[in-house]
Amino acid sequence: MAVTWDVLQREWQEKKFRPLYVFGGDEPFFMDQAMDTLATSTLEEHERDFNLTVLYGRETDAATIMSEAKRFPMMAERTVVLVKEAQQIKDIEALASYVAQVQPSTVLALALKGKKLDKRKALYKALQKHDGVYLEFPKFYDNQVPAWVESQAQSMGLKMSGKAAALLGEYIGADLSRIFHELEKIQAFVGEGGEVSAKIIEERTGMSREFNTFELIKALAAKDIAQSYRIAKSMGENPKNNPVVVTLSLLFGNFSKALVYGALPDKNPRSAAAALKISEFALRDIARIAQNYPPPKLLRIVGYIRDADRQAKGMGAPHINDSDILNELLFKILY
Structure with missing residues (x-):
């Protein structure tokens, strides 16, 4: 049946558990949180040694999972079987037969990281028909x-x-x-x-208000030449905390989004932020970049950043150090 993450959390706080959960989708944080919560909330600590089983998809199959799920609990109310990396179970659809005849004293949960159940197949249909839960966690933007x-x-x-x-x-x-x-x-x-x-x-978090990529982006957005080079110099003196490939990735994201922003028909902050899949806070710098750099220049800058990224990865100019790569890029952006 269809439920939300909030509903499941409330049920678990009330010690209400379904016999079968399948989690899928592209956001691993909530999936890990769900599995960890089930492990701690279904059983008391002293009950887990004999009643909690954790399996991994690459090392198990449907028959083993069903065998574990059909065990009776030992001196506890329930048996709990958690299957992580379940997307690697080769015969996962065979679990549909278990869904139709679950062990009432067992809580079975499967986490499919980066995958979704095929809604045309037997397992998904069985979960919808019986008292099982299938919940997808979509990617967070x-x-x-x-x-x-x-x-x-x-x-x-x-x-x-x-x-x-x-x-x-x-x-x-x-x-x-x-x-x-x-x-x-x-x-x-x-x-x-x-x-x-x-x-x-x-x-x-190890950030420096004055000397980090975000302040560099603000300086570039404002076309503040002196501040841009001052920040780049500081970052170059501490490459461990400011790897140039990360800096280039963030610069690429901001300047390429500025190019898209310039072409948006609706530049209302809320609408533009939703269209670019960013926060309104992040939109401020992007809007300023689009204001200060015309589209043809932005298009060239995106190309410059791609070239710098190839250099930073040792392609084309393997002997240029990271600091020189960044300084050369700043010159191309600002002049």
């Missing part, structure tokens, strides 16, 4: 990240400003697992109920 960061921070007892949430999202992107890890570090630093400002984000 950059424009969804700030709101999620604020919500996650709140659930962790943190008071985070919208600017801080947007900054963390821009710095890391839509890597929810990494964002969650950074929030855990920040939580340990400020404590429960602590306030999280943009300054704390910069300090605790």
Whole structure:
């Protein structure tokens, strides 16, 4: 049956469990969270040794999974079987026969990372017909990240400003697992109920307000030549924290989006951000780039960045160091 992630979390908090869950889609964070929550909420710690089984798709098959699922619990209310990397089960469709006759005392969960069930086939149809759950976690886009960061921070007892949430999202992107890890570090630093400002984000995640790629993008967007070279010099002195391939990737993303932004018929911030799949916070720099660089120049800049990326990866000019690659690119962008 069709349920949402929020509904499942509420059910699990109330200790209500379905006999079978299948998770699919392109967002691994929620899938991992679902499997971890099932492992801890279905059984008490002392019950897990005999009643929790974790299998991996590449090492198992449908017959083994069904055999484990049909076991009776030992001194516990239920048996729990978690199958990770289930997209690698070669005969996964054979599990349809189990769906029709589940073991009532078992909770079986499968996680298909980067894959979805084929809705034309038997397993999906069986899940819809019987008391099983199939839930897909779609890929998270950059424009969804700030709101999620604020919500996650709140659930962790943190008071985070919208600017801080947007900054963390821009710095890391839509890597929810990494964002969650950074929030855990920040939580340990400020404590429960602590306030999280943009300054704390910069300090605790290793960002420098003045010398990072995001400040370089702002300087380039403003066509601030002196500041652009000042930031590039600082970044070049600390290549470990500022790998040029990462810088080039972010520059490419911003300038290519500026090119698309310039052609949008509706430049209302909310509409434009949705069209580009970014946050309104990130749109500010992109809009300014589009304002200060005409489309023909933007098109050339995108080409320059591609050339610099090839150089940084040792193609064409293997003896140019990263600092020289970035400085040469800045000259082409700014002049």
